[in-house]
Amino acid sequence: MEARAASQFSPFSMSGNFCSEEDQLLEVKKGPWTEEEDALLLNCVNVYGEGRWNSIASFSGLKRTGKSCRLRWLNYLRPDVRRGNITLQEQLLILELHSRWGNRWSKIAQYLPGRTDNEIKNYWRTRVQKQAKQMKCDVNSKQFRDAMRFVWMPRLRERIESSSANNASSAMVDPINNFACTTDHHSAAGHPTSNQTAYQVVGKSGSSSFDRSLCSEMAIAASSSDLSYSGSTQGASLAPTAWDPAGSCCTESSINGGGSCSWHEGLIDEGDLMMENLWYDENIWFLQQQLFDD
DNA sequence: AACCTCAACAACCGCACATGC
């Protein structure tokens, strides 16, 4: 990408590429960043730190806006940023979190270390909305949400489970509640078992029972997928969220305030397996049945 | 080889909110 960006601007255009007459007057540069600009921005962030983006834009000599600098840093230059190969676990988390929060991309991104809101948003648009389009329904429709919840996500879980069968050790951290737990811990706290999950999945579509707790869905997803997620509770604001057996409520725990976490790399790296692979004829049949039931 | 289509990604834009004066 950098090569692409670099090749796109000749030394002459390095100082140009202004979009409008107004931009030329203000000397605001737009478009792809060059390696030169990246290095400059990187250097400035090292010196001045993150934030104060307008100041950085001025001090650096970059003919970019503060907003542009911030975006470039967050989405590309930040040292912990991860790009490409969204894993099955990450896909599942995105679906789970989106079903809970909707298009709150930055919030969702908080639970996917190293992923940016922009990347998740792009992922949603290119992969998920594509599925909705293929089903000829709106991505926000009940129809599609049900499809995600009852077909797509269970499929993902199955695949994650089967892929992680060889990694049976289940010490993990609940990515939502952000505290260490084990499968037994979940059971003791009243989480449904995997079998119960399966029962729910084949239950009647449209029943509100499916909506009773996204928290449980997510906890199940985490516990059934060997979602090897390590977390740190430093920052002291990481209040574990209690599992509500009635499934009626779930308080949100904070992951802000210094808590850090990271994915264990290498367990499963199947990001290249597109989700569309999950859509077999049987799924379409299943969906049709559910829709007829409605 | 040329052209077309589409997925993937980077970046911009407008708006909302927070903060300081």
Add this chain to the structure above:
DNA sequence: CGCATGTGCGGTTGTTGAGGT
């Protein structure tokens, strides 16, 4: 309180490369 400024977020658009015809 009102205004200016800075920052963050979500929506949207533009660019590029890969794959198909």
